[in-house]
Every structure is written in structure tokens, then in C-alpha cells.
Amino acid sequence: MKTATATRTRIRKTDFHPVLRVFVYTMVLIFTVLTLYPLYWLFISSLKTNTEFQLNMTGWPWNPTLNNYPTAWRLAQFDTLFLNSVFFTVASTILVILFSLMAGFAFAKIRSKATPFLHGSFVIGILLTLQSLMVPLFLMAVSTNLYNTRLGVLIPYVGMGMPIGIYLCTEFIRSIPDSVVESARIDGASYFRIFASIIAPMTKPVAVTLAILNVSGVWNEFMLVNILVSSDALRTLPVGILKFSGPLASDHGRQFAALTIGLVPMVIFYLVFRKQITKGVSAGAVKG
Amino acid sequence: MKRLLAWWTEERRAYLLLVLPGVLVYWAVMAFPTVFSLGLSMTNYNGGVIFGNPNIQFVGLRHYLRMFNDRYFWISLKNNGLIMAISVFGQIPLGFLFAYVIHRKLIKFGDFFQTIIYLPCVISTIVVGRLWQSFFSPYGPFTKFMQTFQPGWENELAYDPQKAILPVLFVILWMYTGQYMIIFLANLQKIDPSLIEAARIDGASEWQVLTRIMLPALSGVIVTACILAISGSLKSFDLVYAMTAGNPARRTSVLALYMYDTAFKHSPNYPLANSISVFMVLLSFILIVLVRITEARFGGREE
Numbered sequence: 019m020k021t022a023t024a025t026r027t028r029i030r031k032t033d034f035h036p037v038l039r040v041f042v043y044t045m046v047l048i049f050t051v052l053t054l055y056p057l058y059w060l061f062i063s064s065l066k067t068n069t070e071f072q073l074n075m076t077g078w079p080w081n082p083t084l085n086n087y088p089t090a091w092r093l094a095q096f097d098t099l100f101l102n103s104v105f106f107t108v109a110s111t112i113l114v115i116l117f118s119l120m121a122g123f124a125f126a127k128i129r130s131k132a133t134p135f136l137h138g139s140f141v142i143g144i145l146l147t148l149q150s151l152m153v154p155l156f157l158m159a160v161s162t163n164l165y166n167t168r169l170g171v172l173i174p175y176v177g178m179g180m181p182i183g184i185y186l187c188t189e190f191i192r193s194i195p196d197s198v199v200e201s202a203r204i205d206g207a208s209y210f211r212i213f214a215s216i217i218a219p220m221t222k223p224v225a226v227t228l229a230i231l232n233v234s235g236v237w238n239e240f241m242l243v244n245i246l247v248s249s250d251a252l253r254t255l256p257v258g259i260l261k262f263s264g265p266l267a268s269d270h271g272r273q274f275a276a277l278t279i280g281l282v283p284m285v286i287f288y289l290v291f292r293k294q295i296t297k298g299v300s301a302g303a304v305k306g
Numbered sequence: 307m308k309r310l311l312a313w314w315t316e317e318r319r320a321y322l323l324l325v326l327p328g329v330l331v332y333w334a335v336m337a338f339p340t341v342f343s344l345g346l347s348m349t350n351y352n353g354g355v356i357f358g359n360p361n362i363q364f365v366g367l368r369h370y371l372r373m374f375n376d377r378y379f380w381i382s383l384k385n386n387g388l389i390m391a392i393s394v395f396g397q398i399p400l401g402f403l404f405a406y407v408i409h410r411k412l413i414k415f416g417d418f419f420q421t422i423i424y425l426p427c428v429i430s431t432i433v434v435g436r437l438w439q440s441f442f443s444p445y446g447p448f449t450k451f452m453q454t455f456q457p458g459w460e461n462e463l464a465y466d467p468q469k470a471i472l473p474v475l476f477v478i479l480w481m482y483t484g485q486y487m488i489i490f491l492a493n494l495q496k497i498d499p500s501l502i503e504a505a506r507i508d509g510a511s512e513w514q515v516l517t518r519i520m521l522p523a524l525s526g527v528i529v530t531a532c533i534l535a536i537s538g539s540l541k542s543f544d545l546v547y548a549m550t551a552g553n554p555a556r557r558t559s560v561l562a563l564y565m566y567d568t569a570f571k572h573s574p575n576y577p578l579a580n581s582i583s584v585f586m587v588l589l590s591f592i593l594i595v596l597v598r599i600t601e602a603r604f605g606g607r608e609e
Contacts, residue, residue, distance in 0.1 A: 049419075055447070057437075075450065139337060140332060145590060154340075176335075177336055180336075237430070256430045280433045284430065288428040
């Protein structure tokens with residue numbers, strides 16, 4: 019411990035040049051201000067009436083009011099938006115984790131000549147951008163009558179989560195010793211039994227990582243719902259929020275209230291699961 | 307029949323059933339559309355029934371030629387290039403700098419700064435886009451800020467075709483630098499601290515620690531970060547859509563938005579949109595292969 023402190027003091031004194039230090043502090047402070055100030059401005063603007071916003075754009079509100087919130091909630095139909103976002107996020111996350119663990123188990127523990135090809139096809143998908151496929155996906159949804167249905171949104175969400183899911187699950191299950199599976203086989207257990215009662219309970223860490231990656235990916239996803247759904251009843255938060263506070267919005271107070279409502283859940287999620295999220299993000303950044 | 311039954315072991319059955327759901331869903335939404343759009347891009351299909359439609363004709367590469375002759379294609383491609391440049395030369399170096407000073411504890415409150423710098427990544431791009439659009443708009447704080455220095459300054463960011471992309475690039479830099487910081491930080495933590503300790507005791511300077519130990523150990527991660535930046539820049543759609551929708555006069559469009567406008571705005575042109583889709587898939591593969599080749603030639607110092 020003593021040496022560590024000694025080394026650290028030496029770094030500060032001899033190597034970290036004052037000019038460099040000023041530069042680094044300036045940079046982190048700029049980033050901090052640029053993050054906190056817009057959020058602060060967003061919040062205080064949501065407490066103003068439209069008339070006040072025109073006169074007092076950046077100052078503290080004269081008569082802070084929370085009235086914009088219920089109005090924005092009702093007009094933008096936040097009940098429906100939240101329900102849909104929760105549904106798509108939860109359903110796709112459960113399915114991605116289940117399918118990835120199943121296939122990952124097969125790839126890692128059952129010998130087959132098909133594995134290199136199948137597993138490889140998923141690894142390529144890590145780099146494929148769904149954005150580049152929006153038009154074919156739309157055309158497919160229309161011609162299979164899945165346009166404007168829950169299933170039509172859910173299937174792409176699951177497919178989109180599979181590549182990284184398969185990659186992480188296969189790696190993880192590979193690290194479980196083969197002898198665990200082999201001894202269960204000798205005892206006469208079927209592969210499904212081994213999966214359900216031995217492997218699945220051991221995979222909690224990778225399941226948590228996947229859940230974090232998938233929840234933040236799907237909750238914020240905009241493009242797919244935007245092109246695959248036109249009915250109000252199926253919209254999710256990002257799509258509903260853009261529709262309500264988009265370029266045509268004329269009431270700034272309400273617009274900012276809607277943006278704040280959209281922002282809060284993810285910020286809370288982040289502050290609560292900060293450690294797991296940072297771990298998940300770095301685990302998800304695998305080589306293609 | 308007997309041989310077939312012998313082949314159809316419990317092992318094979320289990321493998322198939324375990325793999326099937328994932329493979330089916332994934333192939334249906336990622337592999338199939340790639341082939342599907344390649345096919346449709348060479349036909350005149352523009353809506354209606356796809357399968358068994360007698361009016362669909364093969365037209366070859368006509369739509370690709372049209373795409374290459376469209377000025378909006380080049381404007382969009384250029385903007386994707388700018389986003390890629392800001393990612394590779396802005397986000398990655400800054401992300402590395404932040405990760406390094408936080409990891410080596412060269413600044414105070416590293417944990418706090420880390421939390422704040424990563425925060426934008428978790429917010430929905432739509433909310434971020436709308437917020438910054440308002441921020442940079444004539445009624446936002448940016449205008450006010452500029453006017454305190456230059457009274458009478460007029461905010462033309464939303465109208466000037468030359469400058470309109472700047473706020474977008476700025477927001478992209480602001481938003482995703484944290485992502486690279488987190489990735490570098492996680493990999494810096496994997497480097498054995500005793501190695502650095504030993505180097506320090508032997509009299510190595512901080513600069514030598516950085517260039518001789520840290521950077522070589524991270525060369526693989528830097529390549530990964532570049533690949534992420536490249537595929538990430540081709541993904542950019544939501545943010546531009548929410549901030550500018552490509553305007554003014556489609557000057558801030560990107561490839562994904564160009565495809566979106568082609569397919570869903572005014573009269574749809576699906577064959578052209580499919581050509582753009584194929585071009586984007588090809589481009590991302592080519593760029594990634596290029597990064598890999600560069601790595602194989604100049605990298606290779608990774609253990």
C-alpha cells in the first residue's frame with residue numbers, strides 16, 4: 019500500500035505536466051458542463067408556460083409549475099407508450115436470453131459439424147447494421163401481414179439481439195468444464211435436462227450482461243417501430259415522444275415535459291445499475 | 307431407413323432443437339433481408355404482391371447507376387464519412403485520454419467524471435436529438451451564449467447548408483465518447499498493475515508507461531474501437547432524424563436517412579432504396595476488412 023501511494027505522488031509531481039493537467043481538467047469539465055447544463059435547461063424549461071418560455075428562455079422560471087407534465091402525459095398517451103416499451107423490452111430480453119443460452123449450450127457442448135458455419139453466421143451479424151436493412155424488413159413485414167402487429171416488431175428485436183447473445187453465451191458456456199456435462203450424460207440425463215437443471219442456473223452472470231445490453235438497446239430503439247408500425251396503439255416511447263415533441267411541436271413547455279418524462283427512466287436505470295452497465299458495455303464490445 | 311434412424315441420435319435431435327429458435331429468428335431478420343434486398347434491387351418491384359407477381363422484371367444494375375448519379379447519395383455518403391472521422395479521430399482519442407487519466411488516477415473525482423461522461427449514451431437518441439436541436443435553435447441557450455460575446459449574432463445553424471452538419475457532429479462526439487472511455491477503461495483494468503509498478507520502480511516515466519506498456523497492450527482494443535466506430539457511423543439514423551431530419555435541403559442527410567427518404571417519403575422508390583441497403587451492407591464489410599488488413603500489417607504487438 020505504501021509503495022502505491024509513493025508511486026502515485028511521484029506521478030503527480032514529476033510527470034503530469036501542469037499544462038497537460040490543466041488541459042485534461044478543462045476537457046472533463048467541458049464534458050461535465052455540456053452534460054449537466056442541457057439537462058438542467060430541459061428541466062427548468064419544462065416548468066415554464068409557453069408564454070413565459072418565449073420571454074425567459076434560459077433563466078430560472080418566474081412561476082415554476084408542474085402543469086405541463088399531466089398535459090403532456092395525456093396528450094402524448096404516455097400510458098400506452100410506457101406499456102408498449104415495457105412489453106417489447108421485457109419480451110425481447112427474455113427471448114434473447116433463452117434462445118442465446120440454448121444455442122450457446124449446443125454450440126459449446128454438443129459436437130456437430132454445423133457449429134462453425136452456424137456460429138460464424140451469428141458473429142458476422144455483430145457488425146451488420148439493422149439500419150441498412152430497414153427497407154427489406156419493411157417490405158417483408160408488409161408481405162407477411164406482420165406490418166402493424168406486435169409480433170412484427172418483436173421478431174426483429176429478438177433477431178437483433180441474437181448475435182451478441184450467442185457470442186457471449188457460447189464463450190461463457192465453453193468455460194464450464196466438459197466433465198460437468200459428461201458426468202450428467204453418464205448418469206443418463208438428456209441434453210434438455212442438463213441444460214435446464216445444470217447449465218442454465220450457472221449462467222446468471224452472462225444472463226445479467228445480456229439483459230442489460232438488451233434492455234438499453236430495445237428501450238431506446240426508434241427506427242424499427244417507426245417503420246413497422248403506424249397505429250398509435252403500438253407506439254413505443256421514442257416514437258411517441260418524437261411525434262409529440264418533434265419539429266411541429268408548438269408548445270415548448272409541454273415538449274420539454276415530454277422529453278423529461280422520456281429521459282428519467284433510463285437515467286434512473288443507469289444510476290442504479292451503473293456498475294453492471296459499464297461491465298456489460300465493455301463485454302459487448304467484442305471483436306467482429 | 308435404418309441408417310437414417312441411426313443417424314438421428316438423441317444428440318443430433320437435441321442440437322437441432324436447441325439451435326433452431328435462435329437460428330430461425332436471426333436468419334429471418336438479418337440474413338434473409340440482406341439477400342432479399344440484393345434480389346429486389348435488381349428488379350423493378352415497387353410495392354404490391356412480391357411472390358408470384360408476373361410484372362416483376364429483372365433490370366440489372368440500373369438502380370445502382372441511378373444511385374451513383376444522385377447528388378443526395380454523395381451528400382449522404384460524405385456526411386457518413388464526416389461522422390466516421392469524428393468517431394475515429396475525436397471520440398476514440400478523447401475516450402482513451404479520459405480512460406487513461408481516470409484509470410491512473412491522474413485527476414480527482416474520476417468516478418464522478420466517468421459517470422457523467424457516460425451518461426449521454428444511456429439516454430434515448432430521440433430525446434438527445436430533440437434536446438440539442440432546441441439547444442442550438444434560435445431560442446436556445448447556444449444563441450444566448452453567442453450573443454453575450456457578439457451582440458446581434460444571428461443563429462443560422464438551422465438554415466445554412468454548410469454549417470448545419472456541425473451541431474450533429476458535435477452531438478455525436480459528445481454522446482459516444484463515453485462509450486469508448488468505458489471500453490478502454492475496462493481493458494486498462496485488465497493490465498497487470500504490478501507490471502506498471504515494476505516499470506515505475508525501474509525509473510520509467512509516465513510517458514514511457516503509456517507508450518511502452520499501455521498502448522501496445524491495447525492495440526487490439528483500439529482496432530475493435532475503430533471497427534465499432536465504423537459500423538456505428540453507418541448506423542447513424544435516429545439522431546439525425548430527430549435533430550434535423552436531413553434538412554436544410556437534405557444537406558445533413560446520411561445514407562440510412564437517404565434510404566428512408568427514398569422508400570417512405572413522397573412516392574416510394576423501393577428498388578433504389580434496396581440498392582442503397584445493399585451498398586451500405588457492402589460498405590461496412592469492406593471497411594471492416596480494411597481495418598483488419600491494416601491491423602494484420604501494422605499491428606500484431608498484442609499478446
